[in-house]
Amino acid sequence: MKAHASQLEDRIHPVDRPAAATARACSNVALVKYWGKVDEVRRVPATGSLSITLAGLTTETTVAFSNRDEPDLIVLDGRPVGGREAARVSAFLDLIRGASVQQDRPVGAASVRSVNYFPTAAGLASSASGFAALAAATVRAAGMDTDPDTLASLARLGSASAARSIHGGFVELVPFQRAGGDWDARTARVATEEHWDLRVLVSVIDSRYKPIGSTPAMARTSATSPYYGAWLDSWGADLTECREAIAGRDLERLASVAEHSALKLHALTTTSRPPMQFFRGPSLEVMHAVWDLRSSGTLCAFTADAGPNIKVLCSPDDEERVRSALTSVNGVQTVQATTVGGPVEIVSHDVDPTGVWGRGKARGGGDE
Numbered sequence: 001m002k003a004h005a006s007q008l009e010d011r012i013h014p015v016d017r018p019a020a021a022t023a024r025a026c027s028n029v030a031l032v033k034y035w036g037k038v039d040e041v042r043r044v045p046a047t048g049s050l051s052i053t054l055a056g057l058t059t060e061t062t063v064a065f066s067n068r069d070e071p072d073l074i075v076l077d078g079r080p081v082g083g084r085e086a087a088r089v090s091a092f093l094d095l096i097r098g099a100s101v102q103q104d105r106p107v108g109a110a111s112v113r114s115v116n117y118f119p120t121a122a123g124l125a126s127s128a129s130g131f132a133a134l135a136a137a138t139v140r141a142a143g144m145d146t147d148p149d150t151l152a153s154l155a156r157l158g159s160a161s162a163a164r165s166i167h168g169g170f171v172e173l174v175p176f177q178r179a180g181g182d183w184d185a186r187t188a189r190v191a192t193e194e195h196w197d198l199r200v201l202v203s204v205i206d207s208r209y210k211p212i213g214s215t216p217a218m219a220r221t222s223a224t225s226p227y228y229g230a231w232l233d234s235w236g237a238d239l240t241e242c243r244e245a246i247a248g249r250d251l252e253r254l255a256s257v258a259e260h261s262a263l264k265l266h267a268l269t270t271t272s273r274p275p276m277q278f279f280r281g282p283s284l285e286v287m288h289a290v291w292d293l294r295s296s297g298t299l300c301a302f303t304a305d306a307g308p309n310i311k312v313l314c315s316p317d318d319e320e321r322v323r324s325a326l327t328s329v330n331g332v333q334t335v336q337a338t339t340v341g342g343p344v345e346i347v348s349h350d351v352d353p354t355g356v357w358g359r360g361k362a363r364g365g366g367d368e
Contacts (some may be wrong), residue, residue: 020111021140022348025132025165026341027057027118029200029311031303032238033265034053034160035231036222038175040215043160044183046222047235048174049189050242051164054200056338059129060347061114063141065107073111077277089134092158096138107142118202118336127214131158132165136344148343151289152187160185168191168343172248193340196249199319202320202336203326205282205308214306217269217276229270250317255294255301258313262303269306278306282331286310289325298322305342 016312029052034045072090074081081089093110099108115131117127139146146154148166155162158175162184170190177183208272222228227350238261240363245254269276283304290302290312300314314322326335 001293004159005143007065009121017179020062021137021346022060022062023133023136023140024058024060024347025052025136025162026053026055027059027126027170028053028161028171028341029163029303029305030164030261031237032242032261033305034235035186035268036175036218036228037267038162040219042183043156043158043316044185045160045173045176046175046232049161049235049237050165050170050172050239050246051161052170052198053165053168053341054202054311054341055154055193055341056336056340057129058341059133061112061133061137062348063129063134063137065141066111067108069303070109070227072109075111075113077115080232087160092131092134093138095154095157096144097144100142100145103299105143110138110141112265118199127159128161128165131155131162132344133149134158135162135166135224136346139266140346149187151344153185156185161229162188166344168341169195170340172243174239175338190243191246193342194338196246197316198251198340199314199316199322199327200338200340201312201314201319201323202338203286203310204284204331204334204336205280205311207309207332207333210278210307212276216273217306220274220276221268221272222299222364225268225271227264227271231264236317251299251301251313254313255299258301258303262305265306266304266366278308279304280331282329283308285329286312286326289329290322293322293325341362 030049033045034049034051036046037042038046066229070203072093074089089112097107114130132155135151152163152166155166164173167187167189169192172188172190173185175183175185235296238254238257241257245257269278287302293300298318298321300312302310302312304310312322312326323335326332
């Protein structure tokens with residue numbers, strides 16, 4: 001990871017340093033899923049993926065660096081965090097601190113305050129928007145700048161899916177092998193957010209934390225599911241079909257490949273040992289509601305990540321009809337509608353760092 005980080009540091013350059021920086025990033029949901037990694041340290045996925053960015057599911061993160069040598073202060077949704085959760089963020093901050101030393105502009109401890117405007121760790125990709133916003137805010141707060149592809153590579157070191165939230169629109173994340181044999185991944189925007197006016201209806205069934213995180217769940221699946229080999233063999237065809245469906249704005253074809261990819265993922269988790277079942281009863285009922293809508297002539301499609309909450313895609317004209325069907329499912333708590341989101345953005349340079357650092361007594365929050 002250090003060698004890889006060094007390659008990224010060479011592509012980061014200094015700019016005028018602000019007092020602090022705030023970035024906003026959208027979550028995303030993969031229409032073609034990845035599950036498993038070929039390099040856990042560099043967070044390189046074992047398969048390619050293609051996502052749609054979700055405009056209404058956002059994270060805002062403010063980062064301020066000090067010159068002090070002390071633990072970072074990390075606050076998520078108003079809660080000081082520690083333990084593995086804090087260590088993961090501090091390890092990411094260390095990458096930028098390393099780049100700042102290389103630029104002879106070193107920075108010290110950081111204050112990070114992040115807010116998710118949707119449920120955290122509930123299968124709605126909060127880590128994707130979280131680390132995308134953290135990457136953008138951290139680089140800018142350290143007085144640096146870089147291109148979107150490098151920023152995506154940095155964000156991926158925090159969370160693989162965060163790389164897709166950097167670009168906005170419809171985004172691929174594809175693994176590849178370098179000449180020396182090391183694995184890496186690249187992102188590419190397949191289409192902008194203006195390309196296709198879709199609605200994504202997020203059916204929230206359970207907003208609580210998942211019983212198992214995606215990283216250990218992927219490790220268990222790759223080691224124990226008898227179908228994991230077939231998963232590795234089939235992602236290329238899925239990616240091609242999804243890319244072509246997006247290019248042609250073909251929702252019927254997109255429904256076929258997206259639902260196939262999602263259900264394959266959940267087949268993997270349920271055939272792991274011990275099994276992992278992320279769906280709840282209402283999750284299945286939402287899927288049946290989508291199939292019933294399609295059979296009656298309303299074109300829509302569902303997808304689901306490692307969690308119980310189901311996302312449904314449809315045209316703007318069909319939004320109310322689809323929403324009504326979803327809200328009628330017993331067990332659906334809320335239905336949140338969103339559109340296709342754009343890239344990560346810096347939303348403020350005018351943050352008072354004394355305010356960000358002002359509640360230092362909160363430092364050292366309990367373990368997760």
